[in-house]
Amino acid sequence: MSLKQQQEWYEQQQKMHVAVDCIIFGFSEGKLKLLVFKRKLEPLSGKWSLLGSFVRGDEDVKSATGRVLYELTGFKDVFLKELKCYSNVDRDPGQRCISIAHYALIDAEDRTKQIVAGHDAHWFTINELPELVFDHTMMAMDALEALKAEARRQPIGFELLPECFTIPQLQSLYEAIYGKSLDSRNFRKKVNSFNVLLKTNVKDYGSSKKGAYLYRFDEARYNQLVASGYDFVL
Amino acid sequence: MSLKQQQEWYEQQQKMHVAVDCIIFGFSEGKLKLLVFKRKLEPLSGKWSLLGSFVRGDEDVKSATGRVLYELTGFKDVFLKELKCYSNVDRDPGQRCISIAHYALIDAEDRTKQIVAGHDAHWFTINELPELVFDHTMMAMDALEALKAEARRQPIGFELLPECFTIPQLQSLYEAIYGKSLDSRNFRKKVNSFNVLLKTNVKDYGSSKKGAYLYRFDEARYNQLVASGYDFVL
DNA sequence: CCAAAAGTGTTACACGTACACCCATGA
DNA sequence: TCATGGGTGTACGTGTAACACTTTTGG
Numbered sequence A, B: 001m002s003l004k005q006q007q008e009w010y011e012q013q014q015k016m017h018v019a020v021d022c023i024i025f026g027f028s029e030g031k032l033k034l035l036v037f038k039r040k041l042e043p044l045s046g047k048w049s050l051l052g053s054f055v056r057g058d059e060d061v062k063s064a065t066g067r068v069l070y071e072l073t074g075f076k077d078v079f080l081k082e083l084k085c086y087s088n089v090d091r092d093p094g095q096r097c098i099s100i101a102h103y104a105l106i107d108a109e110d111r112t113k114q115i116v117a118g119h120d121a122h123w124f125t126i127n128e129l130p131e132l133v134f135d136h137t138m139m140a141m142d143a144l145e146a147l148k149a150e151a152r153r154q155p156i157g158f159e160l161l162p163e164c165f166t167i168p169q170l171q172s173l174y175e176a177i178y179g180k181s182l183d184s185r186n187f188r189k190k191v192n193s194f195n196v197l198l199k200t201n202v203k204d205y206g207s208s209k210k211g212a213y214l215y216r217f218d219e220a221r222y223n224q225l226v227a228s229g230y231d232f233v234l
Numbered sequence C: 001c002c003a004a005a006a007g008t009g010t011t012a013c014a015c016g017t018a019c020a021c022c023c024a025t026g027a
Numbered sequence D: 001t002c003a004t005g006g007g008t009g010t011a012c013g014t015g016t017a018a019c020a021c022t023t024t025t026g027g
Helices: A003-012 A061-073 A112-118 A136-151 A156-160 A167-178 A184-193 A219-227 B003-012 B061-073 B112-118 B136-151 B156-160 B167-178 B184-193 B219-227
Strands: A015-028 A031-038 A051-054 A079-086 A097-105 A121-125 A197-204 A212-217 B015-028 B031-038 B051-054 B079-086 B097-105 B121-125 B197-204 B212-217
Touching (some): A015 A136, A031 A051, A061 A079, A079 B079, A097 A136, A097 A156, A156 A167, A212 A219, B015 B156, B031 B051, B031 B167, B079 B136, B097 B136, B097 B156, B167 B184
Parallel strands (some): A015 A097
Antiparallel strands (some): A015 A031, A015 A051, A015 B015, A031 A121, A079 A097, A197 A212, B015 B031
């Protein structure tokens, strides 16, 4: 096949819109939450929707997700993991459009409140999600499953917490992810066995009179654990 | 935003070619293998390549993968699992083109020999792979990692074997996937504990004088195990 | 009778899991 | 002083991993 023929053949093939959608997980008030936005485009303008965008000609899919996440939340270097490609022929009533979904883990407490207000966005607890446009509800369910599965392979829980956190906070995060309560003694034992926590001398009195010690985590050791594929079952 | 504006906006967005590629795993002669094809298109015509195709307007991504797999190998209802979306801007020197890769598990012994000959294809042992076009080598490496990870979650090993197989065959398959040797007593104990094997009275004398009993697996029990998310660590 | 692969049990150790009480503090 | 959440140790059972010998049969 000549180069010209090849170019013609490429042209014959149907092109498609390629979008990205992002399931944004956060953790606040002891609950696992999802950040969803009021859609600004027809069709279904005004309905709740995941964060999304079309992929530009000069960026790859993950960059596109990172870009739109940055544009709307100001967060950079967010934990982003590819979930799945959604490609049903009629998933978008506008035009043929496939979407590659990623999920993101961010610290919801932090600066997000203003951002949320400024973009018609809202944090919903995962089991109180409103109806979402298109196949976004499916994406959210799939992402939750993936998060559960991933939580036992990697210590991703930390991505959802602020820099300093208490053990009870960490435990309640894992309880929220797994949807069941854990024994605090066994939890501490396990977490300590990984040697990824650095105890500070500071106590957090936010949720008890006695106060709980704040920890930060040991990045080096943490990355080492992730790289070695350690199993993080809690 | 009006419907017209929305349509215009959709149109402004760059469309892309959307392709699928398929990493086809097989198991024969005690080795884990990959089926690769001589590329028939410029650029890089004649080089080794994974099985691929463009996605048509009337099919989703997984269907497209299934279709091209069927067209070239005649296999239907193959185990297919989405791997990852490859979307580097310059991954295809022809045009901007993203590709969603799946991996497939098929019984390599079976009917594939004629097919292979008829399509300029070849089974390569995974650690003797030739150079592949574009980012296909990366896809193959990623697929192997994913297969290893998946093998401990689901009893996918069976997909790669003929209907009847011996325990030593099954063991050597897992040894090939994990890249290490396993203790035969522990292996049998573990496999038996799943109750997915049905012993036949037939022996296979292909690899020993004594002969090894052939087993088939219990579909019902197998599907039940997969559904319950049982951990299949060997 | 020998080589080559199939098949079979037991033991030690690690890890997961269940479980109850004291501590520190603010109200 | 009491209510609330933080923090600690032990005992038991399950599952994993290490280990060697007998059986069958074709050449």
